[in-house]
Amino acid sequence: MAENLVIGIGDPLRGDDGVGVAVIDRLRRYPLPDVRLETHWGEGAGLMALWRGRQRVVLVDAMVSGTEPGTLRRFSPDALPSPGLFPYSTHRFGLAEALQLSAVLGELPADLLVVGIEGGCFDPGRALTPAVAEAVVTATDAILEWLSTAPRAVPRSASR
Amino acid sequence: MSESRIIQVEALARVEGEGALHVRLKEGRIEELEFRIFEPPRFFEALLQGRDYREAPDITARICGICPVAYLLGASQAMESVLGLEVTPQIRALRRLIYCGEWIQSHLLHVFFLHAPDFLGYDDAIAMAQDHPDLVRQALALKATGNRLLEVIGGRAVHPVNLKVGGFYRAPDPQALEGLRGELETGLEAARELARQVARFEFPEVEQEYLCVSLHHPDEYAIAEGRIVSSEGLDIAIDQFEEHFDEAQVARSTALHGLMKGHDGPYLVGPIARYNNNFEQLSGAAQALAREVGLPRRVSNPFHSILVRMVEVCYAFEEALRLLDAYEEPEPAAVEAAVRAGRGTGCTEAPRGICYHRYDLDGDGLIGEARIVPPTSQNQRQMEADLRRVVEANLDLPDGELQWRCEQSIRNFDPCISCATHFLRLRMERG
Numbered sequence: 391m392a393e394n395l396v397i398g399i400g401d402p403l404r405g406d407d408g409v410g411v412a413v414i415d416r417l418r419r420y421p422l423p424d425v426r427l428e429t430h431w432g433e434g435a436g437l438m439a440l441w442r443g444r445q446r447v448v449l450v451d452a453m454v455s456g457t458e459p460g461t462l463r464r465f466s467p468d469a470l471p472s473p474g475l476f477p478y479s480t481h482r483f484g485l486a487e488a489l490q491l492s493a494v495l496g497e498l499p500a501d502l503l504v505v506g507i508e509g510g511c512f513d514p515g516r517a518l519t520p521a522v523a524e525a526v527v528t529a530t531d532a533i534l535e536w537l538s539t540a541p542r543a544v545p546r547s548a549s550r
Numbered sequence: 551m552s553e554s555r556i557i558q559v560e561a562l563a564r565v566e567g568e569g570a571l572h573v574r575l576k577e578g579r580i581e582e583l584e585f586r587i588f589e590p591p592r593f594f595e596a597l598l599q600g601r602d603y604r605e606a607p608d609i610t611a612r613i614c615g616i617c618p619v620a621y622l623l624g625a626s627q628a629m630e631s632v633l634g635l636e637v638t639p640q641i642r643a644l645r646r647l648i649y650c651g652e653w654i655q656s657h658l659l660h661v662f663f664l665h666a667p668d669f670l671g672y673d674d675a676i677a678m679a680q681d682h683p684d685l686v687r688q689a690l691a692l693k694a695t696g697n698r699l700l701e702v703i704g705g706r707a708v709h710p711v712n713l714k715v716g717g718f719y720r721a722p723d724p725q726a727l728e729g730l731r732g733e734l735e736t737g738l739e740a741a742r743e744l745a746r747q748v749a750r751f752e753f754p755e756v757e758q759e760y761l762c763v764s765l766h767h768p769d770e771y772a773i774a775e776g777r778i779v780s781s782e783g784l785d786i787a788i789d790q791f792e793e794h795f796d797e798a799q800v801a802r803s804t805a806l807h808g809l810m811k812g813h814d815g816p817y818l819v820g821p822i823a824r825y826n827n828n829f830e831q832l833s834g835a836a837q838a839l840a841r842e843v844g845l846p847r848r849v850s851n852p853f854h855s856i857l858v859r860m861v862e863v864c865y866a867f868e869e870a871l872r873l874l875d876a877y878e879e880p881e882p883a884a885v886e887a888a889v890r891a892g893r894g895t896g897c898t899e900a901p902r903g904i905c906y907h908r909y910d911l912d913g914d915g916l917i918g919e920a921r922i923v924p925p926t927s928q929n930q931r932q933m934e935a936d937l938r939r940v941v942e943a944n945l946d947l948p949d950g951e952l953q954w955r956c957e958q959s960i961r962n963f964d965p966c967i968s969c970a971t972h973f974l975r976l977r978m979e980r981g
Contacts, residue, residue: 431708435659435690436697483663487676494679495687 394425394537395444399432399451399476399485405516406459406509409526410450412518413505416530425537432476434488438497446541447499448533451476451485452509452522459510460521462528467493467502475506501541505529557941557953569967571956573937578945585933585960587803587967598920603629603889603911604715610907610922614966615708616659619652619700620900622713623774624907624922627896629715631789632911633887640880641717642774644703647873648710649773649898650866651699654737655707656901657821657859657866658696660964661748662689665856668958669751685747688740692863695730695737699870702726717884724879731874738867742839745860749843753853754955756939760850760932761815762823765899771831771865772824774898779827780810780817789895791906797927805967808928816931819903820963821858822849836865852936855962889915900925902964926965933963 396417402408411429418427430437432451441447453463453475465471470493476485485504492498507529510519518526557573574582594613598606606625611618623645630637637645662685663675672678679686697707703722704710712719760781767776778794779785786794797806810817826848829837840861849858891913897906903925910918940959944952 433708435693436707438690439694483659490676491679491686494676495683 393444394422394446394448395428395441396425396448396450396533396537397428397430397437397440399430399437399449401431403514405511405513406507406518406522407452407512409452409507409509409518409522409529412523412526413450413507413529413533416526417533420534422537432484434483434485434491437485437488438492441492441499442497444499446501448503448505448536449485449489450505450507450529450533452512453506455506455508457508458521459508459519460525461508462525462532463506463508464532465504465506467498467500471504471506503533503536505532555949557949557956559953559957569960569965571937571960573941573956575941575945580938580941583934583938583941584802585930585937587805587930591804595920595922598909598917601917603632603909603915603917606909606917606920607713607715608709608711611709613922613924616656616966617652617900617902617905618709619649619704619713620898620905621907621922622710623649623898624896624905625909626713626715627775627898628894628907628909629896629911630894631896632892632894632909633715633890635716635885635887637717637885638880640878641883641885643873643876643878644718644721644880645713645774647870647877648700648703648713650870650873651696651703653773653866653901654696654863654870655693655700656696656964657863658689658693660901660961661856661859661863662686662744664964665958665961666748666751668954668961669748669753669856685744688744692737692741692744695733696866698730698733702730714884716886717880717882719883721879721881721883724877727874727877731871734867734871734874738864738871741860741864741867745839745843745857745864748857748860751856753851754940754944754958756852756936756943756959757850758852758936758939760822760826761810761813761817762826763810763817763819763904763928764824764827765897765904766827767831769831771828771833771836771869772899778897778904781823781826788897788906791895791897791923792908792921795906795923795928797923803930805927805930806923807930808923809931816935817928818932819925819928820855821862821901821903822852822855823903824899825849825858825861832861832865833868835868836861839864852940852959852962855964859964889913902926902966903928924966926963926967929963929965933960933965936962 398410398414400407400410402411414427470489471486473486507525555575559571570586572584607622610621610625667678700707705712762781765772765776766779800807893910895908906923908921
């Protein structure tokens, strides 16, 4: 079976931006022999290098869409997040842009789950806001469930 | 043409930071032309006051995620000049090697992800990748090699943590360093091929007489040290910078405008300035490549900047290999000296041009006044002068195309607005 890769994206020193890394920390409590856990700071080209050649990948990152902090959204290869949803820097080459570029280059993992968690506060040195900390549990459970299901059938469109 | 035309770009895309462009034309003449920077200022110089001198490299590195090495080294050199510290040749070589990594990753990001879409007629790199997937794939692979140089020597690709006043916290793992050789060798060939492809772009014809300001070193293409020179014969030590250069506040920009004292016009820093001032110091292969891709000895077309960047990328790959061949592990990894009071200056060639630092230290090594002059502030006046030239030469273009040409022209400078304002947080304020 193909190895699963889960990437938690963000900076734990920037408040809710650390939620992706917090999910990885929580996943480490579970025995997951076939799952590789990684953290990344969110620069698009580096992310693409991490998932290039992988079949089954989960990405989890803080999101800024204007909804309630702690809101969870799931994205798939058929419905990728729109540019700007996962702000990373003023260069605007973050997760959403990297996913789109990967799709164009045919490098997107066939089996992909993107979990966005709405952040509330990104101030340096702050802990996760309570709603976002709760979402860490929900997101972890959702990822565990996704990992326990069989890989998506190919062709893609047949599986949903 | 008698009507009024306004070319307005509220928030420029594909530049680093928050800027805007405003051009008003009346009866075929430019009435008003402004390149505006509206990012809030960041006050880095103020927050450095009272901090220990050893903190300055890491604090100032946070000014920019694309050129942190420029800040790490500029600040370190300034402190070393106060303490009277001379680094060993081994430390010096390792600094130049990591700087090659920064040039490679910064230039490739700009050339292929920000600037090439202008030349090939796409809104962004993602759209460009649909028709030119191999170009984008290759650029990503080469940029990754630049990042790996930063990782192996600096500990990580963004804001490296292994550089300090006096040298490095520890020497890089020799095996990891040697492991980069193959990647650098194939990278050099691939970069040359990419340069040839860029040479096939269409270059708008504009001529501009530039006053070029850069570092100059007699024995090497200046990156991390040298004297400050101009194409009109200026030749000064780094600590004389403020005798010859100044900054002025203008209402339309939260970044100060750089100017040369006793000189009315603007001046240029960055790849074209370096190339024009230091062509003789490029390697034979880089000079040959420059000729092959059609660059004249003196570049006066601002749209050639993208080609000069590619020549510098190839040179940086070649130079990284040369430094790897000659590598001797620095032992110790850093040199030290007792703290003393004084004023120190440092200046290096950031990917976008010279970046000047000056600090006052007291007897305990605490920072008093600090001053940082980044390349984009220095280029603002030149950017407006270039825009003026571009608009005048293209008045017959419809508004959409003229705006396109203006934006392409701003990107010739690869402006880093965040550096220029030293601004920390991104806040989008679209009008």
